[in-house]
Amino acid sequence: MIYFINKKFIIFLACLFTMIFLSSIYINYRSVATFSDSPVEEELFFPAFNVHVNDTDKVVALTFDDGPTREYTTKILNYLDAKNVVATFFVLGIRLKNNDDILIDMVKNGCEIGNHSYNHKQFLYLKNDEVKKQIEYVDNYVRNVTGFSIRSVRTPYGEYNQRIKKTIDRPIVLWNIDSEDWKRKDASKIAEHVISNVQSGSIILLHDIFDFSYEATILIVEELLAQGYKFVTVSQLLELNEVNGDGIVFWSK
Ligand SMILES: [Zn+2]
Structure with a gap:
């Protein structure tokens, strides 16, 4: 029983x-x-801070997302260094292991490292603590290896809303010229699109995960140097705007 x-x-x-x-x-x-x-169009792209630079300054920020990769980031870094040009690399956490030397070179060459999340998940579908973990992993890894404290975040796909902005609580830096390198797949076409749209204060988006993006970088840098442009990091661009940027979304137009 x-x-x-x-x-x-x-x-x-x-x-x-x-x-x-x-x-x-x-x-x-x-x-x-x-x-x-919940995400609706207005919520995704509520007004962002507009980078404004005097046209006579002729400054431009090159940015590379989704790396680092040994195959392409190294070539891009070597080329930029030879030209004495700086850029900002929005790195992914999953690509950091075994690439410590690349991160060290970025900092040594005066380039800026930005945070592009651990594994490129859409933040809109993550809870706040998951978003924080995505950001913290990259922050900590880069700080441990290079001593550099990351200041800027570029959310995967450039997506954000009020909740994400509040959770990240530091500058979210987007872009105003999307090279669409992944879609164009042709260095000349990518460069032509960028060069025909560039103006002082532009933030150019490229990806250091393709050979055509590396080739396009050469064409873009050669042309813009010839036009008298000075290359700056995104933080330098924001400093020119005299804003500290915490909790602000920067989107140059
Ligand atoms: Zn990305």
Whole structure:
């Protein structure tokens, strides 16, 4: 009899725990689903700080996302160094291991390292503590290896809303010239698009994960140097605007 009751009781407990487990999954799913439903156009791109630079200054910021990669970032860095040109690299956490020397070279060459998240997940679908973890991993890794404290964040896909902005609580730096290198796949076409749209204060988006982007970088730098442009990092560009930028989204237009 006691054995029988125990058996029933165990089955009851098993059912209870299964129900608790399943409902926790459901609640978790609901909270993620709520985020995925919430972003609307206006919320995604609420007004951002507009970088403004006097046209006579002729400054421009080159930025590279989604690296570092041994194959392409190294070539880009060597080329920029030879031309005495600086850029900003928005790095991914998953690409940092085994690339310490590249990070060290970036800092040594006067380039800036920016934070592009751990693994490029859409922040709009992550909870606040997950967003923080994504950012902290890159911050800590780069600081440990180079001593450099990252100041700027570029959210994956440039997506943000009020919640993300508040969670990150430091400058989110986007771009105003999207080279669309991944889509154009041709160095001349990429360079032509960038050069025909550039103006003082422009923030140019490229990716240091393709050979055509490296080739396009050469064409862009040669042309813009010939036109008298000076290359600055995104932090230097923001300093020219005399704003400290905490919690502000920068989007040059
Ligand atoms: Zn990216």
